[in-house]
Amino acid sequence: MSGFFKSSIGRKYAMALSAFFLMFFLLQHFAINILSVFSPDAFNEASHFMGTFWAVQYVLQPVLIFGVIYHFVMGFILEAKNRSARVKKYAKNNGAANSSWMSRNMIYSGLAILAFLVLHFIDFWLPEINTKFIDGDMTGLLPNGEGFRYYEELAHKFENPLRVGAYVIAFIFLSLHLMHGFSSAFQSAGATSMRKEKLQLFAKVYSILLPLGFIFIALFHHFNHH
């Protein structure tokens, strides 16, 4: 396998692999978040488990961080390499005649997601790390000790309409990114034509429904509070 991951096709496989992992992560993230709409208690339980179970914290979380960083760093590297493969641009190029907007603008939808991830980190991840590892409070309880803090924190975050707006826009970009990206990953991984049609339909449905679901959760908590 020497040199495989340095080759153009090896990198396609690696990119597809990181993408599949992210798609799986996103589904799991959604499954927990949607609990917050139906049952604050169940959401609290699940959050506490994810936030304190060692295998999640010390195995899955580092893998996730590596996966995300690998994905966007590789995205930037591929974009730079691909741009350099055509030094002189066309005076007139009708890209819309042969390809989707999404497929031609993965780097921009990706950058929008990256901007969102920075916001998301500041919103949820940094406070978590601060509470658990700086303050050393692993109980997951509210300051007054009356129940878990996770649902309260979530609901509080979505009071701000600016934040909700930013989340909605980010998930629209995520949907655009995945509408091309998910089925693209199946193609990169070498799916054959028979299977591909079903896989691509699945990818389309996922790419539209999942971001919509996240938007629903954000809006739900925003309006639920008022």
Next chain:
Amino acid sequence: MNLTLKIWRQSNAQATGKMVDYKVTEISEHMSFLEMMDVLNEQLINSGEEPVAFDHDCREGICGMCSMFINGEAHGPDRGVTTCQLHMRMFKDGDTITIEPFRAKAFPVIKDLVVDRGAFDRIQHAGGYISVNTSGNTQDANGTPISKHAADEAMDAATCIGCGACVASCKNASAMLFVGAKVSQYALLPQGQVEAVDRVKNMVAQMDLEGFGNCTNTGACEVECPKGISLENIARMNREFLSANVKG
């Protein structure tokens, strides 16, 4: 019909080059695009100017030599045709048509609309062949059973004429449709198995070396390919490449 043409003029590989406007009149809608270019060149020669250099050979869609990027698309707005088979009825009286060479770092411009597609030849030399002894002891073709499905798919892949429209259309100037077709036409047949591992490895290595970009599955190549080569061939090449690397 009367047309305005905006054409890339570049006197040699080193020159900077620029777009130049020309007018042609009384173009018949039955003319092919190259015949329209012939009319322009006759005009230029008569007025003592340098004619526009462009590649062509068969003028019937089989050699893959003609290579123009017309109004933002390789081989122009029609589907499933090369530039030589593009007809002027695709355009209207009074249109302005932009004509550029196929652009990619791996396809340097030689003059005007002529580019050097030697990179494709070097990829072919790296593995796009089978080694068979043809000196008098050839076997009967029917002696090797091949399924109809595999034969059809191999034939479809083999219709690639190496024109480079896939590279020209791709936002990444990727050559994966071409290489995918060339790998597939052998990968599907028993005769191709003997050298399968080295073939895909060497052809992909040469492709990377030539400076083509990396496929991001936009699908532009498949749409613009005059022979309708399917993206399926890229997926097959990826599988072949993975299995070749696993085998060592």
